[in-house]
Amino acid sequence: MAGPVMVALAAFGTYGWLGKPLTADVAFPALALFNLLRFPIIMLPNQITNLINAHVALGRLRDFLAQPERDDGGGDKDAAPPLSPPGPAPGAAAAKAFAIGGGDDFGEPVISIQNGNFCWEAGKPPTLRGVNLDVARGQLIMVVGDVGSGKSSLLHALLGEMDVRSGLRFVRGTAAYTAQDPWIQNASLRANILMGALYDEDAYAETIAACALVTDLEALPAGDATEIGEKGVNLSGGQKHRVALARAVYSAADVYLLDDPLSAVDAHVGATLFDRCICGLLAGTTRVLVTHQLQYLAAADTVVVMRDGRVAEVGPYDALLAKGVDLHGVVKAGGVDEDGGASQRGSANAPRARASGEADSAASPSSPLNFANGNGHANGH
Template identity: 40%
Template sequence: MAENTQLSKSDKPSLPAPEPPRRSTVRSLLRLWPYARVARWRIAGSVTAALLASGSVLLVPLVLRAIVDGPIAHHDLGALWPPAGLLLLLGLAEAGLFGIRRVIVARPLAKVESAMRGDLYAKLQRLPVSFHDRWPSGQLLSRATSDMFTMRLFLAFPLVFLIVNSLVFLTGTAMMFALDWRLGLITLLPALPLVLLTRHFEDRYSGAARRAQDQTGDLATVIEESVLGIRILKAFGRHRTMAERFKRQATELRSTELHKADMLANLWAVIVGLPEIALGLALAVGVVRVADGDLSTGTLVAFLSTALALRWPVESLGWLLAYANEAATATDRYFEVMDEPEDAPAESTTVPTEDQGIRFTGVRFRYPDAPADTPDLLTGIDLHIRRGETMALVGATGSGKTTLTALLPRLYETNGGSITLDGRDIRSIPLPRLRELVSIAFEEPTLFSASVRENVLMGRPEATEQELATALRTAQAGFVEKLPEGTATQVGEQGLSLSGGQRQRLALARAVVGRPEFLVLDDPLSALDVHTEALVERALRQVLADTTALVVAHRPSTVLLADRVAVLAEGRIVAVGTHQELLHSSAAYRELMTGQTATERSLVR
């Protein structure tokens, strides 16, 4: 199995993202305040506009009472026009204010969403590789897209109307009691059962909302893997298997969404039904009292109009609570990533400066999510690569060679021991500076959806065209000249428009373009044919002559690039020497280079 510095699948298992304990809805949503405060005045303006619009609606019943008890009761049609015009103005004011509300918050909340997405992306770049090993990419993608949209929409609409509808309900209720307190008591009969029901609904719905969002992330992972691995799926005829996996997860998501819809439908039925029953009872009592002369017709009309105006604040309660829970779980998922600890900062550790080159001293390492009963992958590495020397690192598949090279630029942190560069502990070197000093070419080259030039110059963005050309020549990447637009040619996602050997040569050019002081090459020639490999090796010798290098090797031809060779076995360096010395003194090295055990060689003889 090939080793991969980025994922190290041969060395460690991959685990799903953890699910933290659930916070209360309010506490979760309050975490949005640092972002939302920049738009606080716009949100306040939106609330004000919505309150004024809703207030105009509550004025309508008072105007209706004046019309019924005035012009209509006295059959004075001339007096009807002024209040009718007032009703028209109130309607126009409501429409205009709701339109203004949307305009006020649209742009600033788009900026809030953009800022949050930018912070999330920056955080992902700062998080250690061990974090990305644990988290499926689809989960991270869903947090940066659908969850972000959910939070923005909550700030723009549900948050505003949770405030506005609550105030409107209290104001409307006060108006109904002012009109007639007996009828007001009747309409409030459903209040207690509704409070208990919504509390129960919130507890159940939040769990279903979180489950649906996680399942959306899992589904995004399946889609991403299917697209990136489409050649493998087609080549092995496994598209039906992946389709079944997609269908299974899509069905699970559908079931969860239907369960959410079922809970919301049940809540909505009760929220709509109970107030309607109470309103019908209030109407019956009101009609009797009007007939008995205890209540004016205009007052009854105003009371019923006010009650009807409160239907939307009451009926919207279920949807607003549901969306608030959706936003709370989206916020939790966002801050799960933002709360992750980043790469450890530089420490003040120092060592004698005369110790030049790369030195590993008692280095131990195990992956953070490795089972507790398993031994360390690296149990005590002691190795010194002298300044200007090239050291080849060999070992069986899964022995930890790739992991060891990943410790040098601190893609992973050691569990013990120390690593120094020219006598300075790497933990005392700021990460940006450390990764300028150490350049690395992975066995599995990763290219981005960008031009050849942009991919190579990731190793040194300020490099000149001459340095770019030199790096491409060193990597024997002459094929670039034959591409449609030369170095400006877009290589496509993951560089799949290129062959494996071409991708590997561009990754090698990226590693050497900056002429780094320390160079790590993880079997950089594995995808090359024999002729190209020989040309690259010849050019690499010139680069290696001016740097201190650690080269992971599997073939004798790569080993011969090195001044000395280190053999890694059982988590330790078991032998160090030249190629010829180890062939005579190390059985483990002979077995790695020849592929034959001592028993097999004796049988051949």
């Protein structure tokens, strides 16, 4: 508001300093002019900020558009045959039908990588080498491995974000992904979960509960209308993971690629996420879960052990144990809980019960999320 006054003072001051007499026939028209310019003068600082933001955004767009074309190896999910019939809706009934087994109704894998060699940058040695992986519909796959062994890269390869040096990969149907370092938009918490999808009260409430966000919402000043992100309330690492998970869940995709969502939460919340969300609401969908939490491995249909960019071991948990695979040894790194809870890592000796059976109490067979199916995002980033 002080802008126009300052401009008038500066103009008249300069005028006087130049030795010109400030008479009424100069001062009053000048004041009228400054009054006319009041709005543009007030807006000037905002426009300067907007111009700077536009310049930065243009730079980013230029960098993005200048990226070299990625060779997808013809394995894009759009190129893959569609799911037929449509994928099962999340819910316990679907879990019973599809959770365990080596193939879907037609024996076709939903996710497949054949002799895949993937690299992050064209011309660089491949990060993932000789990967073979078939995942049937409705399976829960858990990917474990040492730090830097290629677990996140495997998910990126499935998403088509890595160069396919050779081999084939495809993901049938829509995929939702939660990143190891979750991304939060500057918007309300609800907008961060919906990401433009239609609001369905029941589906939303179910998602919030399954992602253990109820208590967090109660603690926020304006509930789920609270602005989060850089300009709003800062969320903890664990909260960000849960918001990202909720976003993926609400998108009601066919395939979920989850990068270590249990890493930054305490034991209790981790168990809730696993039971009510991953094995509850998402039961019946195809899930690839990267995790360091060995106590959940017994609930997996297939455990994939990554080592130095290769699939070192793959098979059911019991089969790997019987084979003498040292699952403790593959996850050497400890974890730090950003929520302040104790890490649960590394307890393969006390595996949890098969969680697919627990899903009955966590998700109703007629999950309202069925309605969200048509509104889901193709990608739950």
